[in-house]
Amino acid sequence: MDLATGRRVRQFFRERFGGGGPPERLFFASGRVNLLGAHVDYHGGPVLPVAVDRGVFVAARVRADRRLRAVSLDFPGAHDFDLDAPPNAAAAGFAAYPLGICVTLEEGGARLRGLDLAFGGTVPPGAGMSSSAAILVATATAIAETQGIALPPLERGRLAHRAETRFVGVRCGIMDQFASALGRAGHALWLDCKDQSHDYVALPSERMSFMMLDSMTRRELAGGSFNRRVDESTGALAKIRRTAPGATCLRDVTSAQLEAARGDLTDVEWKRARHVVGEVARVQRARALLAAGELLEFGSLMGQSHQSSRHLYEVSTDRLDALHELSVDHPDCYGARLTGAGFGGCALAVVRRGCEESFQAHVVEGFARRFGLSPAVHPIGFGGAPLEVADA
Numbered sequence: 001m002d003l004a005t006g007r008r009v010r011q012f013f014r015e016r017f018g019g020g021g022p023p024e025r026l027f028f029a030s031g032r033v034n035l036l037g038a039h040v041d042y043h044g045g046p047v048l049p050v051a052v053d054r055g056v057f058v059a060a061r062v063r064a065d066r067r068l069r070a071v072s073l074d075f076p077g078a079h080d081f082d083l084d085a086p087p088n089a090a091a092a093g094f095a096a097y098p099l100g101i102c103v104t105l106e107e108g109g110a111r112l113r114g115l116d117l118a119f120g121g122t123v124p125p126g127a128g129m130s131s132s133a134a135i136l137v138a139t140a141t142a143i144a145e146t147q148g149i150a151l152p153p154l155e156r157g158r159l160a161h162r163a164e165t166r167f168v169g170v171r172c173g174i175m176d177q178f179a180s181a182l183g184r185a186g187h188a189l190w191l192d193c194k195d196q197s198h199d200y201v202a203l204p205s206e207r208m209s210f211m212m213l214d215s216m217t218r219r220e221l222a223g224g225s226f227n228r229r230v231d232e233s234t235g236a237l238a239k240i241r242r243t244a245p246g247a248t249c250l251r252d253v254t255s256a257q258l259e260a261a262r263g264d265l266t267d268v269e270w271k272r273a274r275h276v277v278g279e280v281a282r283v284q285r286a287r288a289l290l291a292a293g294e295l296l297e298f299g300s301l302m303g304q305s306h307q308s309s310r311h312l313y314e315v316s317t318d319r320l321d322a323l324h325e326l327s328v329d330h331p332d333c334y335g336a337r338l339t340g341a342g343f344g345g346c347a348l349a350v351v352r353r354g355c356e357e358s359f360q361a362h363v364v365e366g367f368a369r370r371f372g373l374s375p376a377v378h379p380i381g382f383g384g385a386p387l388e389v390a391d392a
């Protein structure tokens, strides 16, 4: 965790909201990378995310009234809302996320006091590392801790997911919010998005490093492409269910059922559903490989996942494809794929520990030759569950 950013957030809070009154408290929630399971969470599939040491800090102080004030080092604007008459998400800018947590908590029966909140992150927004989930989980943590509301980790994840889908309006699955709320250092989270059961897979961290590869393009989830993929693939499910009525989500669909429904599907629906069915099978296989430390075989599933995301789900970009190709071309790379929603953002590579520098030089040089600009390529460490940060 980058404590210098935590200190800047604290300082920023004092500049904007004054240092008087009770001291502000500082909290941190992790972003995530997803090792495997692209666009399957909202189809009930299993995913394998890892909480990382980059995320979002929030400095928070409870108010005597019912106003929610929010500022951020990363987004423009100073927001000031009345919790008794909250605006809708479209009118709230980045503050739709913390406001969504408050509104959702109150819908569930809580009665909140107002809050002053200052945010600052070490995950670039739109980079595919779940900055929005980290804002939501950091806010939920700050409210739980400063207002004495019991929010066990699973509830925190569910609350953050409800806020993002129902209030902000992104039809995402539960992966990002759960990864941030339930993260454990040194482990991947095995999350079954159909029944929300979860478990942890210990990672062979003495043998591997995660490298983030930033394509230097940002995407905006609320901007439509994401929700369009949700529509296309749920459209496919509706048609498949005519011949496979027992399937409640795409995760339930077998290859044979998909094949049987092929004639009913448009080309786009067929590709989207084929990605999901194949990706679910890959994640199932990957869990045992990862637990056994079979990194080469695990990495090859990452490569298949990238190709499927590229050709079937069509969420990759030229730059992400180049980052993938350059990565797997390096002899010490086990595997690489786009991580997060795609449409820009980051790729993730798993490389042999000790080879980070030569890997970085190889990718940066190849990318610069092709696109004329340097991608940010750097190792990324483990995060964990959300926490209060007293030493920043």
Ligand code: GLA
Binding pocket: 034, 037, 038, 039, 040, 041, 042, 172, 173, 174, 175, 176, 340, 341, 342
């Ligand atoms: C975004 C969404 C997640 C998930 C991924 C793609 O990060 O928020 O729910 O669907 O994209 O795997």
